[in-house]
Amino acid sequence: MSTPWHILGAGSLGTLWATRLARAGLPVRLIVRDVTRLHSYNAADGLTLVENGQANTYAVPGETPDNPEPIRRLLVACKAYDAENAVARLAPRLTPDAEIILLQNGLGSQDAVAARVPHARCISASSTEGAFRDGDWRVVFAGHGFTWLGDAAHPVAPIWLDDLEAAKIPHEWSTDILTRLWRKLALNCAINPLTVLHNCRNGGLQAHHCEVATLCAELAELLQRCGQPAAAENLQQEVERVIQATAANYSSMYQDVANQRRTEISYLLGHACKVAARHQLNLPHLNQLQQRLIAHLRSLGLPSD
Numbered sequence: 001m002s003t004p005w006h007i008l009g010a011g012s013l014g015t016l017w018a019t020r021l022a023r024a025g026l027p028v029r030l031i032v033r034d035v036t037r038l039h040s041y042n043a044a045d046g047l048t049l050v051e052n053g054q055a056n057t058y059a060v061p062g063e064t065p066d067n068p069e070p071i072r073r074l075l076v077a078c079k080a081y082d083a084e085n086a087v088a089r090l091a092p093r094l095t096p097d098a099e100i101i102l103l104q105n106g107l108g109s110q111d112a113v114a115a116r117v118p119h120a121r122c123i124s125a126s127s128t129e130g131a132f133r134d135g136d137w138r139v140v141f142a143g144h145g146f147t148w149l150g151d152a153a154h155p156v157a158p159i160w161l162d163d164l165e166a167a168k169i170p171h172e173w174s175t176d177i178l179t180r181l182w183r184k185l186a187l188n189c190a191i192n193p194l195t196v197l198h199n200c201r202n203g204g205l206q207a208h209h210c211e212v213a214t215l216c217a218e219l220a221e222l223l224q225r226c227g228q229p230a231a232a233e234n235l236q237q238e239v240e241r242v243i244q245a246t247a248a249n250y251s252s253m254y255q256d257v258a259n260q261r262r263t264e265i266s267y268l269l270g271h272a273c274k275v276a277a278r279h280q281l282n283l284p285h286l287n288q289l290q291q292r293l294i295a296h297l298r299s300l301g302l303p304s305d
C-alpha cells in the first residue's frame with residue numbers, strides 16, 4: 001500500500017489536490033480543524049470537485065489533528081499565516097522520515113514551518129493553478145496552471161512525484177524553487193496591493209504605469225541584493241505582461257479584502273520590506289506602499305499583519 005497523503009486544510013487548494021489524488025485511486029486523508037468540522041464533513045458525502053461545470057464527489061476519509069495515525073507525507077494547504085501553528089500541532093504525529101509539502105504563497109511561512117519540525121524534509125511549492133470554494137467541502141477548478149516543487153536544501157526529487165503524475169497534477173521539480181518563490185512574490189507585490197488601493201481589476205493598473213514601474217525598479221533592486229538576480233530579470237516587462245493577461249481578473253488580495261478576509265500581506269509586501277530592512281536597503285516607494293496598505297486594511301477593520 002502506498003504512503004497516504006495527509007492533507008491539512010479543506011480549502012480551495014487542499015480540496016483541489018485531495019480530490020485529484022483520490023480520483024487516481026491514491027490513499028488520501030483530510031485533516032480538518034476540530035471535531036465540529038469533522039462532524040460537518042462526515043455529514044457531507046465527501047469532497048466535491050467542480051471541473052468544466054461537472055461535479056464529482058470523492059469519499060476522502062476525514063480526521064482531526066489529534067488522530068493517532070502517524071503522518072509520513074503531509075500537504076499543508078492552509079494560508080501562510082496559519083501554517084506554522086497548524087504544522088506544530090501535527091509535529092508529534094510526524095514520522096522520522098516525514099516529508100511536508102508547503103503550498104503557501106509568498107515567503108516566510110516555509111522557514112517558520114521548517115524551524116518547528118527540523119527533522120522533516122520541507123518541500124516548497126509555487127502554483128499558478130486557480131480554485132475557489134462555492135460551498136462547504138466543494139471547490140471549483142477555475143484556472144488550469146502549473147505547480148513547481150523544490151527543496152532548496154536537497155536538490156534530489158522525491159519518489160512521490162509519480163503520484164502527482166498519476167493524479168494528473170501538472171508539475172515540475174525545480175532546483176531553483178527560491179528564485180521562483182521570489183519572482184512570484186515580486187509580481188504579487190507589484191500588482192496586488194495597488195489593486196486594493198486603487199479598487200480595481202488587474203487591468204486597471206494600466207492607468208498607473210509609472211507607479212508600477214517605480215515599484216518594479218525597487219523590487220528588482222531588492223532581488224539583486226538578496227542574491228536572486230534571476231528573479232529580477234525583466235521584472236517590469238513580466239509584471240506588465242501579467243497585468244495585460246489577467247486584466248479582467250481581481251487579484252487574490254483584492255478578493256480577500258472584498259470578502260473581508262485576512263490577507264497574506266506579511267508574507268508578501270511585509271516580507272519584502274523586512275528583508276530590505278535587514279539588508280539596510282532604502283526602498284521608499286515599497287515602504288510607503290506597505291504603510292498605505294496597512295492603513296487601508298485598518299480602516300476596514302481587517303488585520304494588518
Ligand code: NAD
Nearest residue numbers: 009010011012013032033078079080082086104105130131
Ligand atoms: P483557503 O482559505 O481556501 O483554505 C485554507 C483552509 O485551511 C481553510 O479551510 C482553513 O479552515 C484551513 N485551516 C487553517 N488552519 C487549519 C488547521 N490548523 N487545521 C486544519 N485546517 C486548517 O486557502 P487557499 O485559497 O486554498 O490557499 C492556500 C494557500 O495557497 C495560500 O497561501 C494561497 O495564497 C495559496 N494559493 C492559492 C491559490 C488558489 O487558487 N486558491 C492559488 C495559488 C496559491
Ligand code: KPL
Nearest residue numbers: 187188191192246251252
Ligand atoms: O498571483 C496573482 C494574484 O492575484 O495573487 C496575480 C494574478 C499574478 C496578480 O499578482
